[in-house]
Amino acid sequence: MKWLLLSDLQGVMYQDWLNFMQMDDREWDVIVTLGDIDGLFLKSLNERFKGKPFLGVLGNHDFKGDLEYYGIQNLHRSPQIVHGKKVVGVEGCVKYKKEKDAPLYTQEEVSSFYGELPRCDIVFSHNSPIGIHDKPGIAHEGYRGLKEYIENHHPQYVFHGHQHVRSLTIVGTTKVIGIYGGWVWNQMDDTFTQVLPVVE
Numbered sequence: 001m002k003w004l005l006l007s008d009l010q011g012v013m014y015q016d017w018l019n020f021m022q023m024d025d026r027e028w029d030v031i032v033t034l035g036d037i038d039g040l041f042l043k044s045l046n047e048r049f050k051g052k053p054f055l056g057v058l059g060n061h062d063f064k065g066d067l068e069y070y071g072i073q074n075l076h077r078s079p080q081i082v083h084g085k086k087v088v089g090v091e092g093c094v095k096y097k098k099e100k101d102a103p104l105y106t107q108e109e110v111s112s113f114y115g116e117l118p119r120c121d122i123v124f125s126h127n128s129p130i131g132i133h134d135k136p137g138i139a140h141e142g143y144r145g146l147k148e149y150i151e152n153h154h155p156q157y158v159f160h161g162h163q164h165v166r167s168l169t170i171v172g173t174t175k176v177i178g179i180y181g182g183w184v185w186n187q188m189d190d191t192f193t194q195v196l197p198v199v200e
Contacts, residue, residue, distance in 0.1 A: 002184055007126075009041055032054075077113055088117055094139070095138075125146055130146070157174070164198075166179065
């Protein structure tokens with residue numbers, strides 16, 4: 001089982017995108033967006049790799065309804081079974097500006113979201129857990145509710161975007177992995193291959 005994980009593609013070079021779009025889609029089984037991917041990219045992905053399961057969450061620069069508009073299954077607070085794994089997602093980041101259509105939430109709201117979720121094997125979050133891969137400032141402060149979810153439910157994996165890092169931190173029995181750009185995760189041997197680089 002191979003997962004194509006995509007996040008924060010603002011820094012993708014045009015030629016790298018063209019090269020990526022020529023890849024054989026047999027390289028992965030499922031596509032997951034962790035947010036902050038332009039609508040034209042989402043449209044192109046859906047058209048080029050049609051037939052592949054495509055799911056994910058919104059980032060703080062996305063707008064509510066984007067995923068549904070492009071035919072992508074929204075995992076926000078919606079547990080699903082994907083190839084035998086129970087997965088769920090939570091969108092956005094900590095509220096740092098007043099914008100009605102953007103997925104921005106208070107820490108209390110996010111704690112409520114996670115408090116209502118059952119144990120899942122894999123969590124796909126745009127934002128990182130608080131204290132893990134996050135950065136100074138309210139816009140990049142990690143989710144407190146996600147840290148609590150890890151401590152209470154011990155998912156196997158938590159994948160996040162937002163922080164523009166490619167990092168692995170182990171918390172108890174959970175692997176917390178930051179995704180930046182495009183990576184194929186081979187679940188069988190737990191390895192990662194970069195397929196879409198990004199530049200700052």
